[in-house]
Amino acid sequence: AFGRTEGSWRLSPPFLVAFTHSSFFRFRKHALNCHRMKPALFSVLCEIKEKTVLSIRGIQEEDPPDAQLMRLDNMLLAEGVSGPEKRGRGGPMAVAATSGGCPNDNSIEHSDYRAKLSQIRQIYHSELEKYEQACSEFTTHVMNLLREQSRTRPISPKEIERMVNIIHGKFSTIQMQLKQSTCEAVMILRSRFLDARRKRRNFSKQATEVLNEYFYSHLSNPYPSEEAKEELAKKGGITVSQVSNWFGNKRIRYKKNMGKFQEEANIYAAKTAVDATNVVAQGNQANSPSTPNSASSGSFKMTNSGDSFINLQSLTSYQSSPVGANVQSQMDSLHHVIHQTGRYDTIVGNPLYTTQRIDANGSWQDATTPSSITSPAGDPGSVNSDASN
């Protein structure tokens, strides 16, 4: 009767047969109860029972795979399969819309993942519920049978309890199977999602625009702060980690061969330098070190004083005395503006001081270069004399 409800659980037939057979006795029960030998028979049965039950008693094995079940439980909980039901299931709707106005493919993939996960969760929960229901049903059924039989044969409450425990044990192993397969499904889904995440989609025009703008206007120190990253992420409709990835890739690739990026650099520098040039030009004339530029330098660390010094040095014809390091971003822009306005004809295939600036410096990251700070006149115009006429 039990196996009929759902074919999937594997209860061994003998386990069930023992109880279904009891109906066979039913029609004789009355006769038996009324039999005059019944008390005697009962006592005999009790006697036999007395001997056998003790031997059975010792087999109260506690299941050792308890730890594994805990592990599965924990994983399911961590994966959000078990635990509180979060949202409506299944629907391909409901995407956590990104703040940017851009169609973000990542969220699409994510929602797909979520949908499938919730599907798994739904199945898991319904199965679990079914199991529990069936378990309690079966338990009460068995208990009723045993109670009924206890009138004809000796059955102590302890035994009933033990029986119930056995049943629960059986069902819990089934549950564990369910949990295990659910875990597997989640793992498969997860790995597939990770693979899918690796599937790359190019950023939107807007995103690359914003990122490149920042990169080339902070070329001497292209390390956006956390805030700046968030800002860029918001503007570009991508995540902060994507911004970080982008800058990591960009830095390494830019450094690797800068000639390839010259055109791009000029484009973006010209784009952002329009306002910066004015400020710089004024700043140059006034030569005021304390003028805080508003546009390009937000909240930056600017720890590379050596770098900035070299930058300024490369423009000695414009800058008579050292200025605050926060002007350097405008310098970066200015570099390219000069390229474009002054020597744009010769720029092709000839990476000028931009290249050499980086080369002379070695890298962005640790721009200590202690030598040039104390002795600025060490190698005066070797690098930049041609560029700054």
Added chain:
DNA sequence: CGTGATGATTTGTG
């Protein structure tokens, strides 16, 4: 289909 561009991941370092 080959190839460079490009986003993401991995590995190693401080």
Added chain:
DNA sequence: CACAAATCATCACG
């Protein structure tokens, strides 16, 4: 943990 560098895997284009 942020970053550099190497590497992977896909995209986009001829």
